[in-house]
Amino acid sequence: MLIVLVLGGLWTRTRVQPLGTYDQGFYLGIAYDLLHHDRFTDGYRFAGGGADTDRPSGMRFTPLYPALLAAVASVDPELRRNMDCSIAHGGAGTDCRHGAGPMRSLQFLMMAATLWMLWWAAGHCTGRARTGWIALGLGLLTAPLLLLSVDYLMTETTSLFLFVGASTLALAAWRSATRRLVWAGAAGLVFGLAVLTRPGFSWLGYAVLAAGAVWALAGTPAPGRWHRWRLTGGLTAGAGLVVLPWIVRNAIEFGRASLTFGYASHTFVQRLSFDSMTWHEYGMSFVCWLPDGNGIGKSLAGAGACDRFGWDDHPDSFYSIGIGPMLADSLRQSGGWANHMSFLVHHYLLQDPLRQLSWHAMVTLPLALRGLYVDHYWGFVLGPVCAVLTMRALLRRNDVDRRFLLLALPAWFMLAFNAAAAVNQVRYNLMLIVPFSIAGAMAIEVAIAYLNRLRAVSHRAL
Numbered sequence: 141m142l143i144v145l146v147l148g149g150l151w152t153r154t155r156v157q158p159l160g161t162y163d164q165g166f167y168l169g170i171a172y173d174l175l176h177h178d179r180f181t182d183g184y185r186f187a188g189g190g191a192d193t194d195r196p197s198g199m200r201f202t203p204l205y206p207a208l209l210a211a212v213a214s215v216d217p218e219l220r221r222n223m224d225c226s227i228a229h230g231g232a233g234t235d236c237r238h239g240a241g242p243m244r245s246l247q248f249l250m251m252a253a254t255l256w257m258l259w260w261a262a263g264h265c266t267g268r269a270r271t272g273w274i275a276l277g278l279g280l281l282t283a284p285l286l287l288l289s290v291d292y293l294m295t296e297t298t299s300l301f302l303f304v305g306a307s308t309l310a311l312a313a314w315r316s317a318t319r320r321l322v323w324a325g326a327a328g329l330v331f332g333l334a335v336l337t338r339p340g341f342s343w344l345g346y347a348v349l350a351a352g353a354v355w356a357l358a359g360t361p362a363p364g365r366w367h368r369w370r371l372t373g374g375l376t377a378g379a380g381l382v383v384l385p386w387i388v389r390n391a392i393e394f395g396r397a398s399l400t401f402g403y404a405s406h407t408f409v410q411r412l413s414f415d416s417m418t419w420h421e422y423g424m425s426f427v428c429w430l431p432d433g434n435g436i437g438k439s440l441a442g443a444g445a446c447d448r449f450g451w452d453d454h455p456d457s458f459y460s461i462g463i464g465p466m467l468a469d470s471l472r473q474s475g476g477w478a479n480h481m482s483f484l485v486h487h488y489l490l491q492d493p494l495r496q497l498s499w500h501a502m503v504t505l506p507l508a509l510r511g512l513y514v515d516h517y518w519g520f521v522l523g524p525v526c527a528v529l530t531m532r533a534l535l536r537r538n539d540v541d542r543r544f545l546l547l548a549l550p551a552w553f554m555l556a557f558n559a560a561a562a563v564n565q566v567r568y569n570l571m572l573i574v575p576f577s578i579a580g581a582m583a584i585e586v587a588i589a590y591l592n593r594l595r596a597v598s599h600r601a602l
Contacts, residue, residue, distance in 0.1 A: 143255045143280070150283050151248060156238045156291050159222060160231030164293045170198075170206035172227045175213060175220065180206070184227060186402075191228040199390045199401045204336040205295045212243045219243055240293060247290045250301035254286075255279055257308045262578045264315060265543040268585070275581035278522070282515045282573050289567065295337050300570045302334035303341070307547050307574065313371065314546060320367075321374045328378020335383050339399045342383075343557055344550055349376055405480040409470055410563045412488045413462030415496070415503050417448070425449060425506040431516035459563055500560070508559035511569040519566075519576065526572075526579035544582075548575035 159168060169183025173195055181187055182198030183206075189195055213220040218239045225236035258279045263272025289296035306327050313323030335341045352372030383399070391397040417425065428437045428446035437446040447454040454460060474483035489496050513519040530548050533541035551571045558564045 143252045143259075143276070146280050147248065147252055147255070147283055147287065151287050151290065154284075154287050154291050156244075158238055159226040159236065159240075159293065160229075162292065162294065165226070165231040166201060167206045167209055167293060167295070168223050168226060168231075170201060170203075171209035171213060172223055174206060174210040175223075182402075184230070190230070191224065197393055199394055199396065199398075200403050202336045202339050202399055203386060204333060205298055208298065209243065209293060212240075212246065216240070216242045243293060244290060247297040248287075250297050251286050251290050254301050254304050255283075257304050258574050258577055261304075261308050261311055261547055261574065262581055264311060265547060265578060266540055266582060266585075271578075271581045271585055274584050275577040278580045279573055279577040281518055285515045285566075286570070286573075289570065296567050296570060299334055299337045299341070302330055302337060303550075303571045304574055306331035306334055307550060307571075310375070311543060311546055313374075314543060321370055324371045324374035325378040328375040328380075329382055330378075331375070332379035332382025335379065335399070336386060339403060340554070340557060340561070342399060343561075344553055345379055347553055348550070352376075402477040402480070404561075405477065405484055406467070407562050408481065408484055409467050410459060410462035411507075411561055412484060412500075413458045413466050414507065414563070415488065415500055416461075417458065417503065421448060422503065422506070425503075426509065429506055429510035429513070431513050431520055462563070504556070504559045507564040508555055511555055511558055511564040511566060512572065514566050514569060514572050514576065519572065522576040522580045523572070525583050526576045529579045529582060530575075544575070544578065547578065551575050 159165070165185050166183055169185050170181055172191075173179060173181040173183065177194055179197050180199070180203055181195040182200040184190065184193070184195070186200055187193075187195040187198060209219075209223075213223055218237075218241065222237050222239055229236060255276065259272045259276040261272075262275035263269050266272075286297075286300075289300070309323055309327035309330060313320045313327055316323050331341070331345065335345060349372070352368075352375065356368035356372050387397050387399065390399075390401070394401065424437060424441065424445060427433055427440060428449040430436060433449075434446045438444075448457050450457045450459070452460045452463065470483060470487075471477070471480060473487075474480045489500060512523045514523075526548060529544065530552065533545050533548070537545075551569075551574065554571060555564075555569050558568045562568065
């Protein structure tokens with residue numbers, strides 16, 4: 141109830157943006173074709189055409205969020221009407237209304253459930269109810285940021301809800317004495333849904349599978365090893381049960397046994413553009429991507445010092461170059477989307493692997509920091525706290541540490557992946573709110589214990 145009251149009070153202050161803003165048109169276009177033509181397409185933004193176009197099937201995006209939009213629009217005349225208007229005007233209809241009450245209400249409930257899972261996970265990770273409440277309080281400080289995602293018809297809220305849900309179920313599997321396999325399978329199912337929302341999560345799935353295999357093989361007697369294999373297998377089977385039908389569909393229709401086609405290289409070329417920065421720009425990136433970096437950069441290096449690190453409002457920004465001429469040139473040289481990713485990897489990473497890979501890794505660092513500053517100074521403060529506690533947990537590895545790592549390491553992995561493979565930004569890394577909040581709560585508990593010891597010493601001295 142507390143979560144709903146706080147979120148609800150703040151939600152009334154938010155401002156809904158037009159349906160053509162940012163990437164909403166990607167998903168609305170596919171949902172529109174689902175409703176009107178009963179098929180998953182690439183949407184009008186990539187397949188072209190207008191409201192009357194009968195677009196062919198596609199696999200550029202994963203299906204869950206467009207399907208959710210279509211399902212809600214099928215029972216919400218207002219959303220369907222506004223979606224139709226937006227598509228008819230190519231996403232730029234100024235006369236189209238923005239109403240999507242049931243869909244945004246559903247996303248509001250997802251966000252409230254996500255914060256409830258944060259509270260539950262923090263309490264059961266540490267074994268202390270008070271820590272759960274402290275973590276919830278810290279998490280609620282990010283509510284204005286989270287509510288921005290609620291108002292946009294994009295994947296952020298759904299993917300965060302599913303990611304945290306999978307993590308929470310994995311923690312339940314770790315704690316359970318009798319139903320570990322059931323909880324692990326449920327975690328896999330929910331994680332599979334997350335993959336069908338954000339395809340980048342599939343790389344976390346590969347990492348978890350590899351780590352699970354190593355964990356299962358790590359020097360334990362045969363009965364314990366078999367138990368670990370069952371848990372890893374349950375998680376994998378749950379995810380596969382959800383994801384494989386979509387991959388089979390793509391293999392049958394397009395001859396491509398993969399989640400998407402074109403999405404990965406379209407994202408990756410934008411990231412590779414940042415590898416063209418000079419040493420001076422590399423140094424400035426650490427400044428310009430701070431929470432107040434534009435102002436600091438202007439003070440240090442003059443007006444326009446941070447323009448190259450912005451978005452498409454500056455034609456010479458790395459993002460504008462990546463999404464514009466670099467994308468067009470690489471598509472032309474590779475012969476199209478089918479060979480695009482292999483061309484990018486060969487030309488920009490493996491042509492001179494020592495130099496290119498090392499520089500790519502170096503540029504990944506400031507991009508990771510850019511995504512780490514969740515809600516500006518909130519992430520700036522709690523990010524290092526979480527990093528220190530993660531390192532301590534890796535070294536100590538008691539039961540509380542293992543539970544914390546179960547929640548923290550997947551989020552750290554996704555931060556690094558997003559920085560290496562995409563134009564990393566905060567909205568890609570909202571899952572960091574959970575481990576950051578828990579780490580902050582644990583640090584506050586340590587501070588409380590320290591103050592209590594000081595008080596006890598002073599009382600004895602008196």
